[in-house]
Amino acid sequence: MWEIILLVLGGLGLFLFAINNLSATLSALLGDKAKKWLGYFTKTIFSAILTGTVITTILDSSSAVIIMTVVLVNAGALTFRQSMGIVMGANIGTTFSSQLIALDIGQYSPIPIFLGLMFSLFSKSEQVSSTGKVMLYFGILFFGLYTMERAVGPLKDDPAFLTWMEKLDSPLRGTAVGALVTLVIQSSSATVGMVITLAKKGLLNLGGGIAVMIGAELGTCSDTLLATIRSDRQAVKTGVFHLFFNMISIALGLLIFPLFVGLIEQVSGNASLEQKIANAHMAFNTTGVLLFIPLAPLIENLLNRLLPATGKQRQAAAA
Structure with missing residues (x-):
């Protein structure tokens, strides 16, 4: 059991290391372009959502995009109204990583690790070296997931673990676990990655996987x-x-x-369990955005009343 725990922790550590460095490297590679894009393409709620989706898909971190948005709003480069669309788009963009994780490509992760290492070490071009680092971190990300997948295999035969996992069928319990895990490791992508990994090994059913995934959305707010x-x-x-x-x-x-789980089961057809969970992640976040779009002006007015601008901020806005 200790060997399993150590391997899971090691795989999770690699995943988190890759996520953090991938976001930082891509941000540095894009430079001020990302900030300019945020300003140029956030004039309407729809363009802001699209921009948030695209940038989150590229950076593979909704938290990084939303934090960057908070910083830009604080600096006066973006308005609160623009930031709302970016936040909603980031929630859609993060679902693309779960689709990628659901694909069984972890066994090929040493290839981008090796190529990325070669480019980053031996290229004299800063652009090529940075691109190599992106490849390297992508490889490490999937190798971390592959390590966790291999580690949890023996748990199929552990009655105590299976009994505990069955309790995640409860929506409230599964959501609480997902929120707590994400709060601790500070990455909803990692939580969803672990859920998909457990599903691949038959250690988690669809209801439990969706419940934990939903909880991860709350934990990522911290x-x-x-x-x-x-x-x-x-x-x-x-x-x-x-x-x-x-x-x-x-x-x-x-x-x-129950209706949502049934809908995912029906729409996904004969897809694998991990693919169904990835589909649920995308459907859940996309539906949330579609429901919120018409409510955005009302929510903006509500938050403006609850948190009115200070005198200095009103003067800056008028200027």
């Missing part, structure tokens, strides 16, 4: 809210909107949980 500490009220409203969006989506998801 680092966004931390980013708003010592920020102005416009930036704070961005963090509060992210929390509000996720809490309402989760409440609705839990309210129709």
Whole structure:
């Protein structure tokens, strides 16, 4: 059992290391271009959602995109209204990584690791070297998942573990576990990755996997809210909107949980269990965004009343 725990921790460590460095490397590679794109393509709610989706898909981290948005709002480069669309788009963008994780490509991860290492070490071009690092971190990310997948295999024969996993069928219990795990490891992508890994090994059923995935959406709000500490009220409203969006989506998801699980089962057909969970992740976040789009002006007015701009902020907005 200790060997399994150590291997899972090692795989999770590699995954988190890759996620953090991948986001930082891509941000550095894009430079100020990403910030300019955020400003150029967030004029309407729809363009802001699309921009948030694209940038999150590229950076593979909704938290990184939302935190960057909070920083830009705090700096006055973006308005709160623009940030709402980006936050919703980031929730869609993060589902593409779960689709990628559901593909069984972990066994090929040494290839991008080797190629990325060669490019980053031996290329004299900064651009090529940075691109090599991106390849390297992508390889490490999937190797971490592959390590966890191999580690949890023996748990199929552990009655105590199987009994505990069966309890995750309860929507509330599964959601609480997903939120807690994400709160601890500070990565909803890692939580969803672990869920898909357990599903691949037959250790988690569809209902339990969806419940934990839903909980991960709540846990990911913590680092966004931390980013708003010592920020102005416009930036704070961005963090509060992210929390509000996720809490309402989760409440609705839990309210129709059996129907949602049945719908995913029906729509996914003969797809593998891990693919069904990835489909559920995409359907859940996309549906949440579609429901929130018409409500965005009302929510904006509500948060403006709850957290009105200070005198200095009103003067800056008028200027």
